[in-house]
């Protein structure tokens with residue numbers, strides 16, 4: 088029996104055939120999709136919640152494959168990556184307390200929910216506090232620590248194991264914990280090998296920054312005599328359960344290592360652009376058959392969590408750099424932000440099909456972003472999603488069959504309280520630094 092029915096919408100299933108149903112339905116039973124198809128959902132059983140999706144697109148929730156909860160944003164915006172980390176990011180995250188982490192996470196997840204993101208792959212600290220925020224707001228959260236060598240005063244593998252033991256599987260499985268490695272400049276080959284061993288012991292995955300900047304590549308060559316992805320490969324870190332973020336400066340050899348190991352890549356073009364890190368070799372990664380999803384990275388270095396903006400960057404940057412308008416067509420970009428992200432995290436989501444997790448969004452087309460719109464023009468719909476729309480077009484966000492936002496109103500927490508408390512938390516952490 089359906090617990091929630093969406094009728095009368097334009098359903099972009101993002102299945103293997105990219106089937107679209109005009110005037111279609113999605114029926115949900117608890118946390119799973121029960122049925123998807125054309126026409127109204129016919130159910131003898133009364134009592135289900137019915138959403139009339141006239142004028143709406145119905146599509147899988149977006150997956151932010153590389154995400155950090157953020158306590159601040161809008162300062163140190165002029166710095167390159169290495170200086171930005173040392174002057175902004177590390178001081179902030181070394182001074183978190185439980186309440187500041189909770190409210191920073193709630194505010195971060197709030198912007199995501201309001202722009203149609205249903206899953207975040209969040210590398211940060213104080214995972215139990217993040218898990219509380221994710222459970223309260225209702226988003227699906229794959230959490231990992233900022234693990235580094237001990238002298239850097241961030242997290243240890245033991246912290247990550249403790250977090251896994253404490254919160255992995257909570258909120259009906261919406262909270263998962265993976266092993267996170269900050270990046271190679273703060274790590275060693277031995278630490279990468281130990282991270283792989285711990286992930287295997289716990290039966291979980293890995294999240295790491297790799298080949299983000301030229302300075303990182305040079306640091307790796309100087310300290311280890313090899314490029315970052317070669318070091319990760321030799322340490323046994325890579326694999327289908329590993330999400331490598333950025334991968335801007337991959338050599339041909341490193342692309343081959345990613346393909347050989349089935350490693351998942353999160354492409355984060357707007358963060359890479361803002362930090363002056365360059366443009367990833369996305370066409371070559373895709374040509375190699377690597378699964379690539381999309382991420383916003385962090386509000387401190389982006390500064391928006393709107394994945395519609397990330398989708399647009401993921402197309403335009405490559406067209407501009409290669410002088411080639413055929414690159415990164417809109418339907419492929421939407422696939423990166425949905426099904427590719429789900430595949431990267433091993434989630435039964437990212438497509439609207441019976442049996443999948445009920446992570447669904449409704450995007451309102453009755454606004455100037457989607458005007459004009461011809462009847463039944465699928466190509467135009469994808470184009471508007473990637474090139475014309477932003478997250479404010481998202482009307483409804485559903486995770487695990489539960490409505491988190493409807494008519495742009497957050498249903499699970501008080502939005503004003505989140506905003507107020509996030510400001511309090513930011514000032515408290517800033518005071519502690521200065």
Ligand SMILES: [Zn+2]
Nearest residue numbers: 155296332384
């Ligand atoms: Zn990052």
